Amino acid sequence: MIVRKLQDCIDTERQMKSENWNSVRLSLKDDNMGFSFHITTIYAGTETPIHYQNHLETVYCISGEGEVETVADGKIHKIEPGTVYILDKHDKHLLRASKEMQLACVFNPPLHGREHHDENGVYPLEAESVTD
Template sequence: MIVRNLTEARDSNRRIVSPDGNWESTRMLLKDDKMGFSFHITTIYKGADFRMHYQNHLESVYCVRGRGEVETLADGKKYPIEPGTLYILDKHDEHMLRAFEEMEMACVFNPPLNGTEVHNAEGAYELNAEAL
């Protein structure tokens, strides 16, 4: 059994802060845990407005706190995000994420992240990032 505490994880190298200042993510479960997915608690800072395109991963995102929107760039559709909203990037969707308030999100990635990933120039995570 694996048991981790969010407060303790945030005070460790499991807390990754994006270089662009849009988010921070505490990586609770990673590839080395051998579960087949990774699980993160991610804070999107108020006012963040940025593009992502996970070409190497599928992601599910559940909003715990805050409000914002996600826009799929292929069709320009905008979807409101509020507590209780789940959005699923099941087609490697290129998208924009906007935080009208600080948002806390529970995120699941498949394949799992190694731990140190931040978005590359295309808005994706690399598959070969360094493990924590």
């Protein structure tokens, strides 16, 4: 059994930050679960273009408010506590936070933990070669 506390992972190699978000990666590929699990904070007033070409993701909103826009059709979906959105088709999207949002995120395949979005909003499939 693996037991981790969110607070114990903050400000460690398990936390990745950008100007729009920070993500605490509680379960990663090396835990051998077949998925990774993260608690991610999206900062208020930001817009983040994302296109997970190599991963599927499910996102559950714990707190805050925002919206997700699917680029292909321009549909905008309100995100608020209790909302889940599932990127089951590698959907290219824009994530906007009107109030700081805390999200629980699951990735398949799992992340290694050091990934950052590239210029297209993509995480690489294998991140062993990713450098900070």
